[in-house]
Amino acid sequence: MKNNENKLSDSFSRQNTTLKKRRRWSESLIQGSLFLAGFFSILTTAGIIFTLGKEALLFFQKPEVKLFEFLTGTAWQPHINQFGILPLATSTLLTTAVAMLIAIPLGLTVAVFLSEYASRKVRNFLKPILEVLAGIPTIVYGYFALTFITPLLREIFGKDVVNIYNTGSAGLVMGILILPLIASISEDALAAVPRSLREAGYGLGATKFEVVFKIVLPAALSGISAAIILGISRAIGETMIVAVAAGAGPNLTLNPFKGAETMTGHIVRISGGDLSYDSIDYDSIFALGLVLFLSTLLLNIISQWIVKRFREVYE
Amino acid sequence: MLQNDVILETHDLKIYYGDFKAVTDVNIQIPQKRITSIIGPSGCGKSTLLRAFNRMNELVPSSHIEGEIIFDGKNLYDRDVDPVQVRYRIGMVFQRPNPFPKSIYENVAWAARIHGYKGSLDELVETTLIKAALWDEVKDILKQSALSLSGGQQQRLCVARALAIQPEVILMDEPASALDPIATLKIEELMQSLKENYTIVIVTHNMQQAARASDYTAMMMLVEGTRSGTVIEFDETNKVFTRPGDKRTEDYVTGRFG
Numbered sequence: 348m349k350n351n352e353n354k355l356s357d358s359f360s361r362q363n364t365t366l367k368k369r370r371r372w373s374e375s376l377i378q379g380s381l382f383l384a385g386f387f388s389i390l391t392t393a394g395i396i397f398t399l400g401k402e403a404l405l406f407f408q409k410p411e412v413k414l415f416e417f418l419t420g421t422a423w424q425p426h427i428n429q430f431g432i433l434p435l436a437t438s439t440l441l442t443t444a445v446a447m448l449i450a451i452p453l454g455l456t457v458a459v460f461l462s463e464y465a466s467r468k469v470r471n472f473l474k475p476i477l478e479v480l481a482g483i484p485t486i487v488y489g490y491f492a493l494t495f496i497t498p499l500l501r502e503i504f505g506k507d508v509v510n511i512y513n514t515g516s517a518g519l520v521m522g523i524l525i526l527p528l529i530a531s532i533s534e535d536a537l538a539a540v541p542r543s544l545r546e547a548g549y550g551l552g553a554t555k556f557e558v559v560f561k562i563v564l565p566a567a568l569s570g571i572s573a574a575i576i577l578g579i580s581r582a583i584g585e586t587m588i589v590a591v592a593a594g595a596g597p598n599l600t601l602n603p604f605k606g607a608e609t610m611t612g613h614i615v616r617i618s619g620g621d622l623s624y625d626s627i628d629y630d631s632i633f634a635l636g637l638v639l640f641l642s643t644l645l646l647n648i649i650s651q652w653i654v655k656r657f658r659e660v661y662e
Numbered sequence: 663m664l665q666n667d668v669i670l671e672t673h674d675l676k677i678y679y680g681d682f683k684a685v686t687d688v689n690i691q692i693p694q695k696r697i698t699s700i701i702g703p704s705g706c707g708k709s710t711l712l713r714a715f716n717r718m719n720e721l722v723p724s725s726h727i728e729g730e731i732i733f734d735g736k737n738l739y740d741r742d743v744d745p746v747q748v749r750y751r752i753g754m755v756f757q758r759p760n761p762f763p764k765s766i767y768e769n770v771a772w773a774a775r776i777h778g779y780k781g782s783l784d785e786l787v788e789t790t791l792i793k794a795a796l797w798d799e800v801k802d803i804l805k806q807s808a809l810s811l812s813g814g815q816q817q818r819l820c821v822a823r824a825l826a827i828q829p830e831v832i833l834m835d836e837p838a839s840a841l842d843p844i845a846t847l848k849i850e851e852l853m854q855s856l857k858e859n860y861t862i863v864i865v866t867h868n869m870q871q872a873a874r875a876s877d878y879t880a881m882m883m884l885v886e887g888t889r890s891g892t893v894i895e896f897d898e899t900n901k902v903f904t905r906p907g908d909k910r911t912e913d914y915v916t917g918r919f920g
Binding site for chain 2: 543544548551552561
């Protein structure tokens with residue numbers, strides 16, 4: 348027995364063990380590379396903000412441009428130096444609103460179905476399909492809008508009512524694009540509601556419908572709101588679909604059947620043309636980019652605030 | 663025990679999860695307006711048996727039962743019985759306090775509202791909270807979130823929530839196991855005051871709790887050589903604890919088990 352014990356302790360090279368601090372190189376290496384990876388993403392963000400800010404500043408410093416007119420002007424006509432963001436912003440809001448009209452109700456329905464009603468088999472079948480929907484290149488969605496949805500709308504509402512390029516069609520297809528995003532984040536939020544709350548509901552003689560809609564949904568509200576806000580910021584920033592299907596040329600209208608260029612669509616068109624680098628047109632797209640960046644940033648901050656503010660509700 | 667004092671009665675009850683038989687051959691009669699405790703080692707099917715009384719096991723899709731549970735002259739598992747109605751009349755309090763993330767008031771009023779309660783909700787909330795011995799502590803903060811209460815208060819709120827729809831039986835699944843001794847004592851006092859009007863069935867790990875708080879005791883244990891639990895002894899509590907009829911019960915309640 349005694350021998351055995353000696354043998355075991357000999358197997359550790361413990362004779363010279365001191366309490367002195369040691370350097371562990373592999374730990375430092377891993378820590379360092381993780382830090383670098385994080386650092387690069389922050390560096391990229393900072394670089395984007397810097398470029399956007401610098402070029403936008405150049406734009407606002409031009410004598411032709413006034414910030415007040417930029418924010419309230421109703422015409423965007425760079426060739427005669429009119430830079431009013433409203434026509435572009437309105438159509439961005441219009442396509443976003445149409446998209447959310449599709450994505451929120453459908454996305455939530457899908458989320459509730461997947462999380463509460465679908466059997467495991469059905470869920471395992473449907474979720475990958477939903478993810479494929481999110482993985483289709485947006486240019487494909489754009490041409491789907493232009494060559495399928497638009498003719499359909501023109502068939503239903505009449506060719507005089509619906510223009511070939513229109514914000515409604517782009518918005519509808521954008522809604523389909525964003526649906527999986529909202530569905531998937533909302534489903535996570537629903538699935539995170541503890542089983543004990545559902546049991547409490549059933550234990551009180553509640554039906555499945557009452558448990559799902561009066562206990563689980565309210566308890567998951569913070570996650571669902573965050574999903575919706577992320578969806579909105581995705582819609583605001585979406586580019587290819589609107590560039591292809593929503594129309595070229597700023598147009599101040601709230602009619603979803605008319606063509607109107609969004610902020611992103613305008614940036615694509617202008618930067619695709621042959622602009623000289625120091626023209627005012629060129630600088631103007633950076634101002635638009637800055638507005639886009641700030642609005643999605645604001646929405647992200649709001650969504651984080653909502654999640655944090657209501658997170659502990661059921662813990 | 664007189665036959666008309668019995669509120670729940672099992673006949674050759676077997677409970678399965680898929681192919682696994684968790685509980686086998688249970689034949690007991692739960693007396694009305696008494697506290698019945700179910701005791702026994704971990705994993706012998708106490709909670710499973712308890713959850714069979716209000717068909718909560720059905721939330722696990724693979725579960726099914728054989729045999730009968732008679733309640734109010736009717737087999738709870740007959741084809742024409744609605745589990746929602748069963749749970750309306752046989753309420754439940756869970757192991758960990760699980761109040762809804764809503765206000766204290768709303769927790770009590772919620773079930774009454776979904777069952778179409780016609781009277782004054784304010785009155786109902788007040789009388790129910792008084793019954794649950796919680797009113798004095800919460801009467802000024804009814805609009806606050808139930809999650810701001812302490813664990814013990816939350817559990818009494820869960821009892822109140824169950825009482826609000828006036829069930830006939832209240833099932834309690836180790837209701838004090840997550841609470842400190844003082845909060846535990848309050849739950850036990852509450853149980854004593856409730857048994858005038860309600861039948862209580864409680865699963866507990868705590869021998870002293872079963873001994874001091876319950877009128878009847880069901881002792882459960884695994885059937886030798888299997889993984890299925892069954893009730894090996896069912897009698898008045900003081901008999902089970904002082905003159906047990908089964909050697910295994912004696913070993914268990916005196917702590918000489920295993």
